[in-house]
Every structure is written in C-alpha cells, then in structure tokens.
Amino acid sequence: MELLKIKEKRVWFTSDTHYDHTNICKGTTKWLGTLDRCRDFKSLFDMNNAIVSGINKHVREDDVLFHLGDWSFNGEDNIANFRSRIVCKNVHLVLGNHDQHIHKHEDLFSSVSSHKEIKVDSQRIVLCHFAH
Numbered sequence: 001m002e003l004l005k006i007k008e009k010r011v012w013f014t015s016d017t018h019y020d021h022t023n024i025c026k027g028t029t030k031w032l033g034t035l036d037r038c039r040d041f042k043s044l045f046d047m048n049n050a051i052v053s054g055i056n057k058h059v060r061e062d063d064v065l066f067h068l069g070d071w072s073f074n075g076e077d078n079i080a081n082f083r084s085r086i087v088c089k090n091v092h093l094v095l096g097n098h099d100q101h102i103h104k105h106e107d108l109f110s111s112v113s114s115h116k117e118i119k120v121d122s123q124r125i126v127l128c129h130f131a132h
Helices: 044-058 077-085 102-108
Strands: 003-006 011-014 064-067 090-094 111-113 115-120 123-128
Touching (some): 044 077, 090 115
Parallel strands (some): 064 090
C-alpha cells in the first residue's frame, strides 16, 4: 500500500454523509419505529444542504479532504451532484459498504480505495470505513 505524505496542507476527515439518503432523513424516512435514529431534517433538500454547508464552511478549496465511505444514495447521479457541490479540489474517498457504484465515477476524486495509509506531519494514519 502506498503511503501518502501530506505537508503544508490542512487535512480534514468525514464519513457517512449518506447524501440524499431518504431513510435516514426524519422528514422522508419510510422506516418504521426508528425516527429517533434518523437525522432531524424536514426534507432531503434541508439535509443535503446542511451536509454540503458543513463541509464547505470548514474545508477550503486547496485543503485535503478524506471521506471514509458511504458517500451518497438515490442513484449514480448523486455521486457527481454531491461532489460538484464540495469546493475542495482534493477529495480522497475510502470506500464504504454503500459505495458500490463509485468505481464508475472515480475520476471525480483525487483517489478511491478500500483503505489508505497517510502521513500527516509525523503522524501515520490508517484510514478505513470499517473498524479494525
């Protein structure tokens, strides 16, 4: 596995955005008896905007963002739709269990892998969607 060394950049991590995932949005879920486990938004529009705004509020265009899986839902169009809304140019995706269609869209990301080792300053970090 290649070790990615990152110097003089701000590095950010996020995971499980589930962009446009109907069932985890309280206002649109069809799951029964799990409202307490859903994100408290009235609509997918509100949830998606909160996800994008939260990322773009902190992560600048020239920063490095590592997304640790479960990028988006509701069709392949949302892969590119979500990516186009993120201002950061350097987005690395570590695949999650819901990212089976991402391979057709790898060109949208700086890298796509099942796991990644990086070194930030002197700290070596192993990135994976799944617990070890």
